[in-house]
Amino acid sequence: MHLDVLAIAAHPDDTELTCGGTVIKMVEVGYKVGLLDLTAGESGTRGNSRLRAKEAACAARIMGLAYRGNLRLPDAALEDRRDYKLKIAQKIRDLRPHTVILPYWEGRHPDHYRTGYLGYEACFLAGLVRSPLSGRPFRPHKIIYASHYVPSLRPTFVVEITEQYEKKLKAVMCYSSQFSPAKEFRNLFPSRTDVEARLATVARHFGHMIGVRYGEPFVTREVAAVDDIVEMPVRSI
Numbered sequence: 001m002h003l004d005v006l007a008i009a010a011h012p013d014d015t016e017l018t019c020g021g022t023v024i025k026m027v028e029v030g031y032k033v034g035l036l037d038l039t040a041g042e043s044g045t046r047g048n049s050r051l052r053a054k055e056a057a058c059a060a061r062i063m064g065l066a067y068r069g070n071l072r073l074p075d076a077a078l079e080d081r082r083d084y085k086l087k088i089a090q091k092i093r094d095l096r097p098h099t100v101i102l103p104y105w106e107g108r109h110p111d112h113y114r115t116g117y118l119g120y121e122a123c124f125l126a127g128l129v130r131s132p133l134s135g136r137p138f139r140p141h142k143i144i145y146a147s148h149y150v151p152s153l154r155p156t157f158v159v160e161i162t163e164q165y166e167k168k169l170k171a172v173m174c175y176s177s178q179f180s181p182a183k184e185f186r187n188l189f190p191s192r193t194d195v196e197a198r199l200a201t202v203a204r205h206f207g208h209m210i211g212v213r214y215g216e217p218f219v220t221r222e223v224a225a226v227d228d229i230v231e232m233p234v235r236s237i
């Protein structure tokens, strides 16, 4: 398989929440987009891995993914381990994505920021000629980091998702086990209405930065190049 875009995330629902609109937008453009979840979310307080797999399949259908895989690494216990990196690197060789989306490398949940590091090192390992991996060496052209979980961070760029916002919300709502809390968890977890309100607020915040209704934020380590300064988007004044 030859993907244009591969999003790698710690848990099923992370990609939908952090960059689902961008994924949907790229599918609409005609790109082949895939998603690799590292864990099945089995340590989540609610739902179980079987239910979450069903929810992930529902979201994959809505987003129009060409591929969705799960490496079943241990949830809430992602560590800096070579065997984990090699497993991800093998997927990168198999799927050969031009662009990879990773979670931003800092944040509250260790699984999220570790996925940022593991994913980056896996992209590097996938390109080594001498490695225990099968298939031809390959490195993605571009790595971008979805920074939605760190809203205080100033992004490198924002993708407008105004047209994709409703579909993104639908994909997120596939994970109903996470958003319909039983009574005993209501103080711990947000309700569906709270999730919708938060998503809308964050998407409006980043949309506002580029003068549109809804947006999703990204960070890159490298600087962007501009050819034509007359055609640069986003008004200054």
Ligand SMILES: [Zn+2]
Pocket: 010, 011, 014, 109, 112
């Ligand atoms: Zn997560």
